[in-house]
Amino acid sequence: AQSVTQLDSHVSVSEGTPVLLRCNYSSSYSPSLFWYVQHPNKGLQLLLKYTSAATLVKGINGFEAEFKKSETSFHLTKPSAHMSDAAEYFCVVSFFSGTASKLTFGTGTRLQVTL
Amino acid sequence: DAGVTQSPTHLIKTRGQHVTLRCSPISGHKSVSWYQQVLGQGPQFIFQYYEKEERGRGNFPDRFSARQFPNYSSELNVNALLLGDSALYLCASSLQGAGDTQYFGPGTRLTVL
Numbered sequence: 219a220q221s222v223t224q225l226d227s228h229v230s231v232s233e234g235t236p237v238l239l240r241c242n243y244s245s246s247y248s249p250s251l252f253w254y255v256q257h258p259n260k261g262l263q264l265l266l267k268y269t270s271a272a273t274l275v276k277g278i279n280g281f282e283a284e285f286k287k288s289e290t291s292f293h294l295t296k297p298s299a300h301m302s303d304a305a306e307y308f309c310v311v312s313f314f315s316g317t318a319s320k321l322t323f324g325t326g327t328r329l330q331v332t333l
Numbered sequence: 334d335a336g337v338t339q340s341p342t343h344l345i346k347t348r349g350q351h352v353t354l355r356c357s358p359i360s361g362h363k364s365v366s367w368y369q370q371v372l373g374q375g376p377q378f379i380f381q382y383y384e385k386e387e388r389g390r391g392n393f394p395d396r397f398s399a400r401q402f403p404n405y406s407s408e409l410n411v412n413a414l415l416l417g418d419s420a421l422y423l424c425a426s427s428l429q430g431a432g433d434t435q436y437f438g439p440g441t442r443l444t445v446l
Binding site for chain 2: 250254260262263264308318321323324325326
C-alpha cells in the first residue's frame with residue numbers, strides 16, 4: 219500500500235531562516251510525489267512534483283525537494299522563509315488503484331514563520 | 334485561464350438532508366476527482382471520473398455519489414447527511430487522470446447541524 223508520513227505536525231522558523239519539512243513515503247513501485255500548500259480557508263496549490271526525471275525538484279516560491287530512494291524520503295526545503303510561507307503543507311503520493319489515479323495525503327505540517 | 338471552480342462556497346444543512354456540490358474543471362481537462370477534508374486532517378479521496386465514467390472510488394458509503402457531464406463538469410451528491418459529513422469538499426481536475434497532476438479548486442465548506 220502507498221502511504222506518506224509527515225514527521226512534524228508543526229514547524230516554527232524565523233523569517234529569513236531555512237525551512238525543512240520532512241516527508242517519508244512507502245510505495246511498492248516508483249512513485250509520483252508532490253508537495254501541496256494550503257493557506258487558511260483556501261484550496262490546495264501545487265508546489266512541486268517528482269516523477270523520476272530528476273531527484274532534485276524545483277518548485278514555485280523558492281521551494282525545492284529532493285527524492286532519496288534509499289531513504290524513502292522527499293523532504294521540502296527553502297533557503298529563506300518569508301512571512302507569506304506560513305501555511306499548511308501536504309506531502310502527497312499518487313498511485314493507481316484499478317483505473318483511477320488516487321492521491322494519498324500526509325497528515326500535514328503547519329509552518330509558522332515569526333519575525 | 335480560469336482554474337477549477339466550485340459552487341457553492343459555503344453550505345449549511347441539517348442532518349438527514351441531501352446536498353449537491355458542483356465543480357467545473359480547467360478548460361481542456363477531462364478528469365475530475367473529489368476529496369473530503371475534515372478539519373485538521375489531510376484530504377481523503379472520494380471519487381475520480383474520466384470521460385463521464387467512474388474510474389475509482391474511495392472508502393466512502395453509498396450515500397456519496399457523483400457524476401460527470403458531457404462538458405466535463407461534475408456533481409457530488411451526499412444523501413442522508415450526518416454530522417460527520419461536515420468538511421471541506423475539494424474538487425481537482427487533470428488532463429486525463431492517469432498519473433496527471435491534479436489541480437484543486439477552492440473547495441465547498443459544508444456544515445451539517
